[in-house]
Amino acid sequence: MKKILSIILFLAIAFTGFAQIDTDDNFFEDEEDEELADADSTSIEKVVKIAVDTLRTKDKYTNVILYEDQTWDYLPLPRPGIDSTSIYDRWWNTESLHAYIGYPKESIPDEVDILLVDETHGFKVPYKTKVHSGFKWRRKRAHTGVDLPLDTGDSVRVAFDGVVRFSSSSHTGGYGGLIVVRHSNGLETYYGHLSKRLVIPGEPVKAGEVIGLGGSTGRSTGPHLHFETRYKGQAFDPERIIEFEHGALRGSLFTLKKDYFNIYSHYGQSEKQEAEAKAAVVAAKQAQYYKVRSGDTLSRIASRNGTTVAKICKLNGISANKVIRPGQTLRVR
Numbered sequence: 001m002k003k004i005l006s007i008i009l010f011l012a013i014a015f016t017g018f019a020q021i022d023t024d025d026n027f028f029e030d031e032e033d034e035e036l037a038d039a040d041s042t043s044i045e046k047v048v049k050i051a052v053d054t055l056r057t058k059d060k061y062t063n064v065i066l067y068e069d070q071t072w073d074y075l076p077l078p079r080p081g082i083d084s085t086s087i088y089d090r091w092w093n094t095e096s097l098h099a100y101i102g103y104p105k106e107s108i109p110d111e112v113d114i115l116l117v118d119e120t121h122g123f124k125v126p127y128k129t130k131v132h133s134g135f136k137w138r139r140k141r142a143h144t145g146v147d148l149p150l151d152t153g154d155s156v157r158v159a160f161d162g163v164v165r166f167s168s169s170s171h172t173g174g175y176g177g178l179i180v181v182r183h184s185n186g187l188e189t190y191y192g193h194l195s196k197r198l199v200i201p202g203e204p205v206k207a208g209e210v211i212g213l214g215g216s217t218g219r220s221t222g223p224h225l226h227f228e229t230r231y232k233g234q235a236f237d238p239e240r241i242i243e244f245e246h247g248a249l250r251g252s253l254f255t256l257k258k259d260y261f262n263i264y265s266h267y268g269q270s271e272k273q274e275a276e277a278k279a280a281v282v283a284a285k286q287a288q289y290y291k292v293r294s295g296d297t298l299s300r301i302a303s304r305n306g307t308t309v310a311k312i313c314k315l316n317g318i319s320a321n322k323v324i325r326p327g328q329t330l331r332v333r
């Protein structure tokens with residue numbers, strides 16, 4: 001019965017109230033005014049109101065609360081905003097390309113809504129072109145960004161407003177000339193293989209500002225920009241937020257899932273592929289290795305480790321008649 005009542009109420013609210021959420025900016029204020037006007041005569045009644053249920057609306061940040069006396073109210077929830085101050089207070093490091101080393105990954109929620117841009121904080125694509133190589137496992141290492149082909153000397157632009165956290169061409173591993181910018185929206189972006197860096201750590205930057213020139217420094221086979229997006233130090237596929245070929249954001253609000261911090265997880269995957277990506281990480285964590293001893297054969301290794309030759313071949317990307325040598329390491333799980 002209660003459920004039916006809820007549905008009737010929900011439908012009634014849907015027809016009377018929802019349109020106003022989108023069109024009437026002052027809707028909540030009007031509501032408040034009414035409540036204030038009523039306050040004198042109905043204040044006792046207000047105090048004893050008992051909430052029996054909350055319902056979602058098409059606006060993620062507004063719920064409807066139902067009371068026992070069959071009245072209802074909108075319940076505004078906290079909306080994500082762009083924070084221009086506290087993001088630069090903690091885990092700030094201008095000496096190292098990674099600032100969040102030791103940050104407790106478990107404290108990151110399973111899902112976090114990030115407002116990428118608003119009226120005062122804009123966006124500009126770092127370099128507008130088709131992605132050459134994406135966020136994936138590539139040649140025995142994780143490729144934690146996208147490669148954007150360019151000509152050496154081309155302008156590279158900062159994606160969002162922020163402050164330069166790191167700018168160096170030494171001790172950057174394979175990145176070569178690297179700039180890292182922390183943004184007011186909570187993300188960090190990385191710009192690698194630069195031939196010239198035009199900003200220094202601590203320098204504030206506005207979206208679209210030229211921060212460096214493209215190149216092929218570091219571990220690179222030709223001129224391109226290696227671009228990364230990170231949250232609390234964890235890389236996720238930049239194509240989840242940026243459509244590089246058209247130089248546009250996919251949306252102003254981005255729901256970042258913890259599952260995205262996974263080299264097998266990328267933009268455009270089906271639910272099935274996403275599940276496979278999760279399973280691949282679990283399997284990688286449970287990986288077991290075996291060091292080949294003199295006289296070993298694949299079939300002997302397989303039986304000793306309770307597996308099959310076919311499975312070992314698949315895990316190591318080898319064929320069943322591959323010659324194995326003592327001292328060599330094979331993955332058996």
Ligand SMILES: [Zn+2]
Pocket residue numbers: 143145146147225226227
């Ligand atoms: Zn790259």
